Amino acid sequence: MNFEHITLGQRVLFGTGKAAEHVAKEVVRHEARRIMCISSEFERSLADKALASIDVALWHSDVVQHVPVETAEKARQAAADAGIDLIVCVGGGSTTGLAKAVALTSGIPIIAVPTTYAGSEATNVWGLTEGATKTTGIDDKVLPAAVIYDAELTIGLPVALSVSSGLNALAHCVDSLWAPKADPINQALGAEGVRALADGLPRIARNPHDMKGRETALYGAYLAAVAFASAGSGLHHKICHVLGGTFNLPHAETHATVLPYVLAFNGPAAPDAAARLSAALRSGMADVSASEGRAGTAEDAVSLLNELRSRLDAPVALRDYGFTEADIPEAVRRVIAAAPPSNPAAVTEESMTELMRAALAGEVPAVRALATA
Template sequence: MSLRFTHETLPQRVVFGPAAEHLAAEVARLGSRPLVIGRAAADLLPGVPRYRDVVMHVPVDVAERARAFTADSDADVLVSIGGGSATGLAKAIALTTGLPIVAVPTTYAGSEATDVWGLTEDGRKTTGADRRVLPRTIVYDAGLTLSLPVRLSVASGLNAVAHCVDSMWAPRADPINQALALAGIRALSGGLPRIVSRPSDPEGREQTLYGAHLAAVAFASAGSGLHHKICHVLGGMFDLPHAQTHAVVLPYVMELNGVAVSALLAEAFGPDGLHGLRERIGAPRALRDFGFRESDIPAAVAAILAVVPPGNPVAVTAGDLTDLLRRAWAGEPTGDPR
C-alpha cells in the first residue's frame, strides 16, 4: 500500500542530562537577562529573577500579571522550571511577547515539546497552536523528578500515555507520529512500573521522561483528539486536576473508540494491555475523587459534543458521552481496550 501524507517536524533543541551542567549554557544561547517561571529547583540559576505565581490551567488574570512582571523585569529569555502549569504560564507570556523559552520539566506533562497554549477564563479553557510558544530548548534532567511523589508520577505518566493514544487518531495523525506514539507507549509502560517499585531509582524516571517526550512530539504533530477535548472541557469548566483527569478518562475513551485502534496499540502496551499497566502502577480510578459531580455531567456533555474532533474513529453522540462520563465519574471497570 502506498503512503500519502504530509508531516511537519517542529524545530527544537533537546538536551538530556543534568540541568546543573547544561542549563546556564542553554539559556546563554538565547539571551542574557533570564526570568525563571515556576517554584521548582530554586538552586538552578541562582540570583536570577523568578515569577512564582503559577496556577493550574493558566487563568487569564494570572497570565496578565505574569506578562506585566516580565515587562518590568526587562527579561529577554524565559526559563520554565516545573510541571505543565509552569510551562503553560511561560507559553502565555511568550504568546504576547515572542520571548524564547528554555523549558526544564519536573513532571511528565509534555507541554514543553508542543506549540500548544491554553488559557482559562470563566470556566472555559481555550487552546491554540502558535510557534511563538514552542520552547526553543528543553533540558531533561531525571534527577529533578525524584521529588515528584509516586502517585503524582503515575498520574503525570498516564497523561503522557494519553498523548500517545490521542496521536493515533487525532485530526493530523500520520505514520510518523504514530510510530513516535507507539515508541512512547513502550517507554512509558517500562518506566512507570519502575518508578512505583523503586521511586529513588533515576533510571525508571529517565525512561519515563524519554517516553513523555516522544508522546509530546507525536501529539504536537497529530493534534488534539477526542480524549484531550474531553479533558480540556473537564479541566476548564470544573477546575479538575490536569494529570489525574487524563489518567481516569483514558481507558473509557479507548473503549469507546474500541477496535479502531486495538491492533495498533496491542503490541506497544504488551500482553497485559493498558488495564494491566494501570493495575501495576495504581492508577487513579474515578473523577468523583477529584471533585467532579454526577450533576455536572449534562453540562460537560454539551460542551464536549461541540468540540468532538473530525476523523474520530467512531461517531460520538450525546448518549455516548453521557455514558462515558458517568462511568468515569463512578470509576466503573472497562473492558481491556487493547
C-alpha cells in the first residue's frame, strides 16, 4: 500500500441527554465570554435545551439552505458587532454551514450540535451560493473544534427527513470509496458508516422513538463525514451541488434521490468499492436475503441499496422537488465541468444525460441501464 491520509483534529462528545452538560464544558474549555448561537426558528427549542446551562450573547436565526452569500454576510456582521468569541450551532447542515461561513472570515471557533445526520459538523468543507452557483472549499478554520452528539435532539426530526438526511450521510460513505483522495483508512470508515446507517435508519423508520436506532445513525453519520472529509468530494456530491446551487433543490432529498444512480453508474468501474459496499449493506441489513451468484458485485450493491431505500420509503424522483426535463442540459454542462477526472467511469454528456433523466423520472436504478449509457 502507498497512500497519504489526513485525520482532522476534533473533539467528539457523544451522549444521549448530555447536550447541555457537554456544551457547558466546551464553553469553559474555550474560556468563551461572548457566545453566538446559530439555529433556525424551527430548531430554537432544541437550541434552548442544548444551551440551557450557559449565557448566550447573540441568538441568530436567519438560516437559509445552501448558505447564500448575503445570508453569510449578515451573520458575519452580527458576530462582529456583538464581539463574539465562540459560536454554538444547533441544527442541520444549513445551520452548520452558516456557522462555517462566519468562521471562514473571522476564525471564531465553532461548537457544533447536530440535530440531523448531515455530517457537515465533522468536515473542514465550506459552501456558499452566489447567483446560481454553489462554491465549496476547504479550510481548517471552519472545522468545528468540538461536536456534541445527543440522540434526544433528533427525536423531533420527522421520519421522512431522518431518512433523507441519513441517506445523505450514506452518500458521504459511498463517495469516500472512490473520491479523488480515497485511501484504505477512509474506505474502512465509510464502510462501517454504511453498516451503521443501514442498521439504524430502518429502526427509526419503524419506530421514531427507537433511541438505539438514532444513536446508531448518529454514529454512522459521524463516520461518514470523517471519511468524506479525508477522501474529498466525488461525482455524487458534484452532481448534488449543481442541483442544489443552480436549481435550489432541497439538500438532503436531492442526495437521497441521486445516490443509487451514481452507484449504478460508477459501481461496475469500481468493483472493489462495490464489493466493500455490498458487504457493509448486507451486514447492516442482517435479515436481507442472500444473493445467488452475484454477491459482492455492483449489481448486488445496487440491489441492496434499492432494498434499503424501499424499506425507508426514500425519495425517488427529482421531479418531485422541482427539477424538470428542460433543466437537464444546464445541469449536465455544470456536472461535466465539476466532475473529478479520477472518477471510475467516464463522465460524458451522454452518460450524465441518461443519469439525470433516470433520476428525474425516478426509474428503478439498475447497473445495466446506466453503466452502458
